[in-house]
Amino acid sequence: MMKRLWIFSACMILLMAVNVDCQELEADTILGNWLTEGGKAVVEIYLCDGRYCGKIVGLKEPKNPDGTDKLDTNNPDPSKRNRKIIGLNIVWGFTYDGETRWVNGSIYDPDNGKTYSCEMNLEKDKLKVRGYIGISLFGRTTVWTRKQ
Numbered sequence: 001m002m003k004r005l006w007i008f009s010a011c012m013i014l015l016m017a018v019n020v021d022c023q024e025l026e027a028d029t030i031l032g033n034w035l036t037e038g039g040k041a042v043v044e045i046y047l048c049d050g051r052y053c054g055k056i057v058g059l060k061e062p063k064n065p066d067g068t069d070k071l072d073t074n075n076p077d078p079s080k081r082n083r084k085i086i087g088l089n090i091v092w093g094f095t096y097d098g099e100t101r102w103v104n105g106s107i108y109d110p111d112n113g114k115t116y117s118c119e120m121n122l123e124k125d126k127l128k129v130r131g132y133i134g135i136s137l138f139g140r141t142t143v144w145t146r147k148q
Helices: 002-030
Strands: 032-035 041-048 051-059 089-098 101-109 114-123 126-132 139-146
Touching: 002 089, 002 114, 041 089, 051 101, 089 114, 101 126
Parallel strands: none
Antiparallel strands: 032 041, 032 139, 041 051, 051 089, 089 101, 101 114, 114 126, 126 139
16 A cells, blocks of 8 residues: 555656646747847847846847947936847746746837836747736737747
């Protein structure tokens, strides 16, 4: 009887470990480069301190008409307006909620200098990014495409 109990316990521990590994693999499917809606930018999603973050790694138009790099000129904090757009972290703090959904994050829009609460849902190679104020009902969704 003790031997059966031990075997059962070992099997349960093994199944729980496999389940955790599978969830981590699912969570990491978001990692990589994503082309924003309209092809304006490429955002790299990566792990940062156990959460999911993203930074701009490419722009369709990286320079201003005068040839200078595009900067974060719309940031409400004047001390941050000289940051280059390329390399700028625009999404951060996401945790995996299961079922191809990442929640509790934030997204920064350098076009208007505003930060919003955010959640993301993955459907095949399309990432639905929803920024909102307060509750998700009051927001906007854009679709990013995985960049190969």
